[in-house]
Amino acid sequence: MSAVFPTLITQRLALRAWRPEDLDRYRTMSADPEVMRFIGDGQPRTSSDAEISFGRMNEAWRKRGFGIFAVEELETESLIGLCGLEPVDPTVAAAIDAEHATEIGWRLDRSCWGNGYATEAATAVTDWAFSADAALDLRRLLAIVQVKNTASIGVAERLHMVREQRTIVPGNQRWIDVFEVSRAAWTAREAA
Numbered sequence: 001m002s003a004v005f006p007t008l009i010t011q012r013l014a015l016r017a018w019r020p021e022d023l024d025r026y027r028t029m030s031a032d033p034e035v036m037r038f039i040g041d042g043q044p045r046t047s048s049d050a051e052i053s054f055g056r057m058n059e060a061w062r063k064r065g066f067g068i069f070a071v072e073e074l075e076t077e078s079l080i081g082l083c084g085l086e087p088v089d090p091t092v093a094a095a096i097d098a099e100h101a102t103e104i105g106w107r108l109d110r111s112c113w114g115n116g117y118a119t120e121a122a123t124a125v126t127d128w129a130f131s132a133d134a135a136l137d138l139r140r141l142l143a144i145v146q147v148k149n150t151a152s153i154g155v156a157e158r159l160h161m162v163r164e165q166r167t168i169v170p171g172n173q174r175w176i177d178v179f180e181v182s183r184a185a186w187t188a189r190e191a192a
């Protein structure tokens, strides 16, 4: 298992461990209908639901050695969102025949859309995920995106992920696109 909570620094961002003071901004983001529109059932999260998932993000790192990073803008030192890895939800994994696969995800506060931050963060996470430092031994990463979420599809495409399938999630009846990048393709592109 890798070190608990590495910090990844990019040109404009720090991807870092969650701090207790991040909770308020995380709650605000989770309550924003526009931010949550294409996450799961599309409902904004209540304050207590947000608090529960906040705790789980920290716990995941301890349990698995990977998880979701807090994304901070270096210039302002403020939390602007999240990006990281998690196991594909079992219901979705069964629907797309991807048991035990790992998913990359991204989410930004609405005020920070349109700056290239999600792509910058996701590039750093993918570099890390396939690196010897992470020691995760991943063969591939998936991104699972609701088909109407064009902004998120843009991020997957800028990462050169390949759309492998389109299907419907049994639980919430939403159509999803499944994007994939293999370690081989990512490292070949990086080396080029």
Ligand SMILES: CC(C)(COP(=O)(O)OP(=O)(O)OC[C@H]1O[C@@H](n2cnc3c(N)ncnc32)[C@H](O)[C@@H]1OP(=O)(O)O)[C@@H](O)C(=O)NCCC(=O)NCCS
Binding pocket: 034, 035, 036, 038, 039, 105, 106, 107, 108, 109, 112, 113, 114, 115, 116, 117, 118, 119, 120, 144, 145, 146, 149, 151, 152, 154, 155, 158
């Ligand atoms: C999905 C989400 C993170 C995408 O955010 P985003 O800001 O559109 O994506 P990026 O950070 O990659 O930024 C790309 C945009 O920034 C622009 N941009 C501006 N300055 C830039 C720079 N210096 N470098 C790169 N892109 C830049 C690009 O042109 C592009 O704009 P366009 O979409 O109008 O062409 C955001 O819409 C979001 O948080 N949505 C809610 C949560 C969500 O749905 N998450 C995904 C679940 S699968």
